[in-house]
Amino acid sequence: MSDRQNANPFEPLLHLLSTLLKPVRATSGRGTGNWREEIFNVCLAAAAILGVVAYVPSVVQSIRAGDWGAVFFSSLIYGLIIVLMIFRRIPFAYRAATVTMALYCDGIFYLALYGPFRPGLFWLFVVPICAGLFMGVRAAIAALVLNLLTVAGLVVFVDSVQPAWAATPGFTFDLWLVQNADFIMLNITVAVLISAAVKRLESSLESETEVRASLEREVEDRRRAEMSAQQSGERFKQLFEEAPVGYILVDIHGSFVDSNRAAENIVGFKRDLVIGKSALNAPFVPASERAKLAALLLDSRQGHPVEPIEAELRHSDGTPVLVEISSACLPLGR
Numbered sequence: 630m631s632d633r634q635n636a637n638p639f640e641p642l643l644h645l646l647s648t649l650l651k652p653v654r655a656t657s658g659r660g661t662g663n664w665r666e667e668i669f670n671v672c673l674a675a676a677a678i679l680g681v682v683a684y685v686p687s688v689v690q691s692i693r694a695g696d697w698g699a700v701f702f703s704s705l706i707y708g709l710i711i712v713l714m715i716f717r718r719i720p721f722a723y724r725a726a727t728v729t730m731a732l733y734c735d736g737i738f739y740l741a742l743y744g745p746f747r748p749g750l751f752w753l754f755v756v757p758i759c760a761g762l763f764m765g766v767r768a769a770i771a772a773l774v775l776n777l778l779t780v781a782g783l784v785v786f787v788d789s790v791q792p793a794w795a796a797t798p799g800f801t802f803d804l805w806l807v808q809n810a811d812f813i814m815l816n817i818t819v820a821v822l823i824s825a826a827v828k829r830l831e832s833s834l835e836s837e838t839e840v841r842a843s844l845e846r847e848v849e850d851r852r853r854a855e856m857s858a859q860q861s862g863e864r865f866k867q868l869f870e871e872a873p874v875g876y877i878l879v880d881i882h883g884s885f886v887d888s889n890r891a892a893e894n895i896v897g898f899k900r901d902l903v904i905g906k907s908a909l910n911a912p913f914v915p916a917s918e919r920a921k922l923a924a925l926l927l928d929s930r931q932g933h934p935v936e937p938i939e940a941e942l943r944h945s946d947g948t949p950v951l952v953e954i955s956s957a958c959l960p961l962g963r
Contacts, residue, residue: 664834666721669763673714673728680707702738706731725763729772732756733779740783744794745805753779754816761824769824773817780809875952879908881930883923895952897945913942913950922954929956 684707691699709731713724736752743749753776761769784806787795794800869876875892879885885908888900896913903911908926909919918940929935937955944950 664831665725665763669721669725669728670714670717672759673710676710677707677714680710698738698742702735706735722764725759729756729759729763729768732759733772733775737779740779741786741792742794744787744792744797744800745808746794746797750808750812754812754819757816757820758823761820762827766824766828769820773820776816777813780813784809877908879926883908883926885911895944895950896942913944915941915943918942925954925956929958932958 684703687703688700691697691703709727713719713728717724732752733756736749736756739747739749739752741749757769757772757776760772786792787802787805795802869887870889872889873891875895876889877885877892878887885900885903885906887904893900896911898911898913908914909923914922921938921940925935925938935956937953940952940954942950942952
């Protein structure tokens with residue numbers, strides 16, 4: 630089958646949703662701003678998609694009833710959601726505040742015109758939750774105070790103005806006061822719980838971000854240290870190899886570890902032939918010089934001051950080679 634036939638038919642839709650839900654830019658250097666904005670985008674997308682199910686029947690019913698105010702507010706809220714979902718370059722703080730205030734205005738509209746018989750209290754209930762979720766604990770507290778003042782003002786309004794819906798059969802002022810008190814208590818409880826949970830999550834995310842940044846810095850410092858050590862080792866190796874003086878490295882047991890090119894030229898032997906073997910039994914060390922070299926290595930290993938000595942080595946072609954040997958104990962490690 631071709632790649633076109635194997636393609637996921639929902640891939641374009643998933644790509645569109647991913648684009649719409651992803652924040653345009655970082656809104657906070659501390660990490661939680663992006664998290665809040667992603668949640669906000671998810672809520673907008675869900676409201677835009679699922680809101681059609683509620684928006685269309687509500688508008689149709691309101692038009693049939695001649696309730697053009699409800700048509701206007703429903704269309705305004707739904708259109709605002711679409712606009713804010715599409716124009717994501719608007720700063721997140723402005724978008725979140727706009728949605729929260731729009732929900733509040735929608736609740737005021739329905740409460741003033743329809744009282745408890747339309748979802749006015751529901752929209753007011755959502756306002757502190759959205760404020761706490763998208764803007765923080767202070768915004769949630771401010772929204773709760775605003776809801777409290779709104780309900781108190783609505784009580785005064787109903788008691789003094791006596792709107793038409795107050796005369797609806799089954800409505801009693803005392804029962805409505807109890808409902809409003811229950812609403813305020815439940816609204817405070819839910820908003821505070823959600824705000825506290827979000828605050829705790831925010832603290833956890835900040836701690837995780839700090840730990841991750843610390844680990845990244847530690848890894849970067851270690852990488853730089855390793856790179857610096859590697860570069861230093863390479864420079865040392867180059868200086869060692871290109872030095873005009875012969876160098877031979879011997880471990881504490883007297884075995885050859887390495888030598889440079891100048892040392893190879895002096896004795897005429899390749900380093901590969903002697904590495905790992907005893908320095909005193911090297912083919913270029915005559916038997917007459919072994920005791921002298923053994924004493925030199927012992928003094929050097931024990932940290933005693935060592936004066937340069939003259940020794941006669943043997944070149945690979947049998948020619949004697951007179952050299953001056955200095956020794957030093959260096960903690961080169963592995």
